[in-house]
Amino acid sequence: xxxxxxxxxxxxAIQQAQEEKKLMEFEIPEIxxxxxxxxxxxxxxxxxxxxxxxxxxxxxMDVAEIxxxxxxxxxxxxGKVEVSKPGFINFFISKRYLQKQxxxxxxxxxxxxxxxxxxxxxxxxxxxSGNPTGPLHIGQGRGAFFGDCLANILRKAGxxxxxxxxxxxxxxxxxxxxLGKTVLGKGVSYSNDELKELMKKHKLKNKKFKSxxxxxxxxxxxxQKQNRNFIENKLKIKFDNWALxxxxxxxxxxxxxxxLLEKQDLVYKKDGAEWLKTTxxxxxxxxxxxxxxxxxxxxxxxxxxHKDKFDKKFSKVIDIWGADHxxxxxxxxxxxxxxxxxxxxxxxxxxxxxxxxGLKLSKRKGQIITLEELIDEVGMDVxxxxxxxxxxxxxxxxxxxxxxxxxxxNPVYYIQYAHARISSILRKASxxxxxxxxxxxxxxxxELNLINQLIRFSEIIEDTANDYQTQRIxxxxxxxxxxxxxxxxxxxxxxxxxxxSSARIALIDATKIVLKNTLDLMGITxxxxx
RNA sequence: GCGCCCGUAGCUCAAUGGACAGAGCAUUUGAUUGCGGAUCAAAAGGUUAGAGGUUCGACUCCUCUCGGGCGCACCA
Numbered sequence: 001x002x003x004x005x006x007x008x009x010x011x012x013a014i015q016q017a018q019e020e021k022k023l024m025e026f027e028i029p030e031i032x033x034x035x036x037x038x039x040x041x042x043x044x045x046x047x048x049x050x051x052x053x054x055x056x057x058x059x060x061m062d063v064a065e066i067x068x069x070x071x072x073x074x075x076x077x078x079g080k081v082e083v084s085k086p087g088f089i090n091f092f093i094s095k096r097y098l099q100k101q102x103x104x105x106x107x108x109x110x111x112x113x114x115x116x117x118x119x120x121x122x123x124x125x126x127x128x129s130g131n132p133t134g135p136l137h138i139g140q141g142r143g144a145f146f147g148d149c150l151a152n153i154l155r156k157a158g159x160x161x162x163x164x165x166x167x168x169x170x171x172x173x174x175x176x177x178x179l180g181k182t183v184l185g186k187g188v189s190y191s192n193d194e195l196k197e198l199m200k201k202h203k204l205k206n207k208k209f210k211s212x213x214x215x216x217x218x219x220x221x222x223x224q225k226q227n228r229n230f231i232e233n234k235l236k237i238k239f240d241n242w243a244l245x246x247x248x249x250x251x252x253x254x255x256x257x258x259x260l261l262e263k264q265d266l267v268y269k270k271d272g273a274e275w276l277k278t279t280x281x282x283x284x285x286x287x288x289x290x291x292x293x294x295x296x297x298x299x300x301x302x303x304x305x306h307k308d309k310f311d312k313k314f315s316k317v318i319d320i321w322g323a324d325h326x327x328x329x330x331x332x333x334x335x336x337x338x339x340x341x342x343x344x345x346x347x348x349x350x351x352x353x354x355x356x357x358g359l360k361l362s363k364r365k366g367q368i369i370t371l372e373e374l375i376d377e378v379g380m381d382v383x384x385x386x387x388x389x390x391x392x393x394x395x396x397x398x399x400x401x402x403x404x405x406x407x408x409x410n411p412v413y414y415i416q417y418a419h420a421r422i423s424s425i426l427r428k429a430s431x432x433x434x435x436x437x438x439x440x441x442x443x444x445x446x447e448l449n450l451i452n453q454l455i456r457f458s459e460i461i462e463d464t465a466n467d468y469q470t471q472r473i474x475x476x477x478x479x480x481x482x483x484x485x486x487x488x489x490x491x492x493x494x495x496x497x498x499x500x501s502s503a504r505i506a507l508i509d510a511t512k513i514v515l516k517n518t519l520d521l522m523g524i525t526x527x528x529x530x
Numbered sequence: 531g532c533g534c535c536c537g538u539a540g541c542u543c544a545a546u547g548g549a550c551a552g553a554g555c556a557u558u559u560g561a562u563u564g565c566g567g568a569u570c571a572a573a574a575g576g577u578u579a580g581a582g583g584u585u586c587g588a589c590u591c592c593u594c595u596c597g598g599g600c601g602c603a604c605c606a
Contacts, residue, residue, distance in 0.1 A: 032546075034546075034548085036548090036549070037545085037549085037550090037551090037552075038549070038550075040549095041549065045548085045549085047547090047548060047587095050548085050586065050587080053586075054586090059586095060586070084549080085549065086548080086549075086586065086587075087586080088548080088549070131606070133606095168606065173605090173606070174605055174606070175605070175606055178605085271604080272604085273604050274604095275604095284532075284533075284602085285602090287603095287604095288603085288604045289604095290604085291604040292604060293604075295604085297603090297604065297605085297606090298605070298606045299606095301606090302606090322600095323534090323535075323599080323600050323601075324600065324601070324606090325601085325606085326533085326534055326535080326600065326601055327533080327534080327600090327601045327602055328601090328606095329534080330533085330534095349534080349535080349600095351535060351536075351599080351600080352535095352599065352600060354599075386542095389542090389543070389544085389554090390542085390543060390544090391543085391544080393535060393536070394535095394536080394543070395535075395536060395537095395598085395599055395600085396542095397542095402541085402542080405555090406541095406542070406554090406555070409554075409555060409556095409568095410554090410555095411553085411554060411555095413568055414554090414568070414569090416568090417566085417568050417569080418569095420566075420568090421565090421566055421568095421569085424565075424566055425565050425566085428565055428566095429565075463546075466546090467546070469546090471543085471544070472544095475544065475545095475553080478553075478554080479553090482553095485569055485570070486569095486570070486571095488565085488566095488569075488570085489561095489562095489569065489570045489571090490570085492565065493565055494565045495565085529566095530566085530568070
């Protein structure tokens with residue numbers, strides 16, 4: 001990538017300057033290269049001169065000039081380099097380099113942007129993990145699409161990714177018992193019209209259950225089956241592993257985890273219950289692992305579950321949770337230390353989705369909008385864009401009327417339209433032209449700008465694989481589509497000039513590839529016609 | 531009370547400590563007898579909640595205040 005090469009150039013220039021005593025000796029800090037927003041400042045820019053000015057005991061401008069003079073510019077990549085105002089060094093990519101990239105994209109096709117950052121590394125990413133007590137709601141849409149997109153990006157970055165969904169279905173968990181009480185008419189915690197209908201459909205009243213847990217488990221399985229069907233067929237999200245809480249019990253993994261903690265003297269008894277010493281790791285208080293009744297808490301079950309993941313030697317374990325689980329983050333981070341996990345445990349919290357008018361998104365009747373309802377209303381592609389364009393930290397206020405109104409003007413169509421338009425031109429051109437394309441003909445400002453956007457794709461993958469800020473993807477897709485539409489407006493693809501036509505056909509073909517790769521990351525469909 | 535998150539254009543949201551805080555929608559205006567107008571070009575819209583501090587440089591980091599959300603179970 002051009003960016004890496006520029007970083008190398010800068011580093012060498014500083015070292016050279018130090019050898020020639022033009023700069024004094026000091027350790028070179030990390031060299032940051034970014035894309036300036038304003039095009040007059042070049043395609044890449046670095047602030048390194050300003051960062052080292054103080055250590056070098058020179059003014060930022062002087063340092064920038066010294067570095068610039070030492071730069072051994074590779075004319076294959078760079079056109080010119082400039083020093084400007086406070087001390088930035090700005091790099092302009094050469095036309096030649098840009099033109100060459102079109103060919104490379106065409107050669108790589110779907111593989112374009114495939115990186116090797118994660119080579120030989122495994123990542124486990126767990127998301128959604130909705131309870132088998134009801135359908136997925138609009139709040140869970142965030143984790144669903146974010147997780148799916150992030151998993152796609154990590155795979156594109158070269159990691160081996162395992163997508164996992166955890167189902168809290170243990171018969172002795174309180175939520176399953178509570179669900180069972182609803183079935184048996186002893187409680188109403190989960191009662192609503194849909195559930196009543198479901199119970200009627202499956203004739204649960206005629207069945208005899210030994211316990212609340214049995215009843216809840218039975219209904220839970222029915223609900224879970226529906227949820228899984230919805231996720232796989234409607235959301236089009238594919239999980240590699242559907243982990244079951246009940247399996248942790250079957251294989252006595254809770255006991256094993258418990259004993260491991262006990263062995264390290266991290267457990268003690270108080271008021272009849274067994275407590276975990278999270279305070280030893282800086283927590284405000286300790287937490288109960290086993291109740292006075294002897295039954296394990298969710299914490300112990302989650303520890304057993306995470307131990308299982310840690311044991312599988314993932315270099316990263318990513319959990320995507322709702323905001324209501326934020327209090328659980330510190331505990332699990334402490335647990336990772338207790339269990340001696342050497343990889344990264346990254347826990348990402350999705351902020352809440354609130355309903356317009358300040359209503360809380362609760363499962364109580366009338367206050368829940370299911371994810372399915374939203375998708376039926378606006379469509380999958382719009383829904384995905386709608387969620388993905390926002391940072392996880394944003395607290396969304398949801399209004400179905402507004403979502404619907406915005407959906408008609410959603411930028412996702414703008415992106416898809418670019419792809420459809422290219423497809424249309426390619427159909428019309430139908431040039432089975434095998435002659436050598438002269439990429440040097442791609443010289444128009446709009447053409448070069450479009451190529452500039454195309455080659456940014458790899459950097460987008462790399463950055464996002466590192467910082468998980470997936471909103472970068474839809475933003476990039478929109479910018480890319482914009483660059484194409486501008487090009488289309490300014491440059492006629494099919495014309496009497498055969499040479500130019502084939503060069504431009506190559507360019508839009510490359511654009512089509514990158515658009516498709518980008519939409520694929522987001523799980524948005526790639527239409528040839530609209 | 532304590533912990534985590536948030537406050538940016540009329541609305542919905544962006545912005546690895548960088549240059550003039552950007553998009554989409556809404557508003558106003560202009561463009562093609564068109565390889566798809568679901569497009570392109572432009573205008574207008576901001577004291578980044580407020581006050582200090584750190585820095586060559588702060589929407590971003592630190593402190594305080596105000597406002598909002600979510601947690602703080604022997605629920606999950």
